[in-house]
Amino acid sequence: MSRSLSRRRRVGGFVVAVAAPALLVPVLVPLRDQLNLASDVALFLVAVVGSALVGGVLPALVAAVLGATLLNFWFTRPFHTFAIDDANNAVALVAFVVVAMMVGWVVDLAARRAEAAAAAAEIEAADRMRAALLAAVGHDLRTPLAAAKASVSGLLSDDVALSRGDHVALLATTDDALDRLAALVDNLLDMSRLQAGAIPVRLRPVALGDVVARALDDLGVAPRGVLIDVPDDLPAVLTDPGLLERVLVNLLSNAQRFSPPDRPPVVRVTTGDGPATARVVIEVVDHGPGIDGADRERVFQPFQRLGDTDNTTGIGLGLAVARGLADAVGGELVPTATPGGGLTMRLSLPAGEEG
Structure with missing residues (x-):
């Protein structure tokens, strides 16, 4: 699932997965007499959640394994070894890894669903924009085209004798319609370039x-x-x-x-x-x-x-x-x-x- 995230986010997730547990050690070691293993586990679990939010499941897995290793070495007796003299602590560490992986997976899934919902909202907004554009273009571009077409057809018709004044009026109508059409097209092109970030600016x-x-x-x-x-x-x-x-x-x-x-x-x-x-x-x-x-x-x-x-x-x-x-x-x-x-x-x- 992490492959769908950007490379930058995956790298950031791994950084959090390594740095957060490593930073917790010097903070918590002086407090070993005040905090029990459950408190230490809860704080390391926060690091797992953070890495999952940033980089997905794989960084969360790294944070879980690294957290369990550091908890074993620094916070379970005997300290500074990987031996565990209390079976309850061993169960707690295994439970930490399992829960951390599950939490990381759930957090990652929730984040992806939120991203999918945001993407769907953007697509829906784009669809509404296209629908509004088509509705507007359907009338507002056809109107000057129809006016210009009618005027030109009148000028080309042999069925009606037109005075010079009639010719001038029809030509003026055509000119006005084409001006309106040109303005509409210019605005459509400008808006499309603005939305695409393709406007060259020379100050x-x-x-x-x-x-x-x-x-x-x-x-x-x-x-x-x-x-x-x-x-x-x-x-x-x-x-x-x-x-x-x-x-x-x-x-x-x-x-x-x-x-x-x-x-x-x-x-x-x-x-x-x-x-x-x-x-x-x-x-x-x-x-x-x-x-x-x-x-x-x-x-x-x-x-x-x-x-x-x-x-x-x-x-x-x-x-x-x-x-x-x-x-x-x-x-x-x-x-x-x-x-x-x-x-x-x-x-x-x-x-x-x-x-």
Whole structure:
């Protein structure tokens, strides 16, 4: 059974099996007049249990045999020999070996069952994640595909005469559908890479204004669709510009989704000092319905769309991806309440060299 454990755990178990009984000897020898053999046996049994928990049955067997040998040599009369002048002590030592082996086996079995239960729980969680992904993808990826397909089919149809305005409208619908599809696929790919730990990160000092501008271009933001408050004397930030752009795209997309038409989102940048270094703080502010304090961390879980009743807006990965990528570049993303109502996403990044 021990073969299923890692080599490191098996080695650790054997270390405990040898070291623990050996350390008990100098501790218990001075107490031989105060403690009887039963007390000594109980303490050596603890060493057996410890070795079983760490390394399984084989280390427990080693601890049992070594413990019985040390008990015989140091704690049964005559001392410092392997002879035993009292038959009761001989029976006690044999019983110790048997009980120690049984206890070690039971402890090892319990530990393995706990590991199996944990593994089963992980598999169940992964299955739930896959089911949620399939359910979300089944609708949210098909919707923009269907819209794009319908628009293209309309453009190719010879049955209906289309005006130039109709052509423009259908092309705009196709463009919007493909943009939504691309965003969904990007988030799916980012989430899969985050879960696999396969995100390459290349940190360097970057002008934040350039990254914000590229994020707005990616979103195709209309004039005054987002209000920008970025100081001219802002220091550079130490980040991966591509990953930070993805973070801002997802934060801004979420803010636009919930902002009322007459109150566009705001990107506000300030500076401050962190525990170890200067920080640059990016706040993406919306004046939408906001999120209760108890639910703010839930928005970073995949497939969560709190307060979002429009099932065509995404599969609930945007903020989860934003939090994961922010962590990857050494940032800290925290949701707070917007004064007057709404949600503010506060992204703190380490400052780089002066820009």
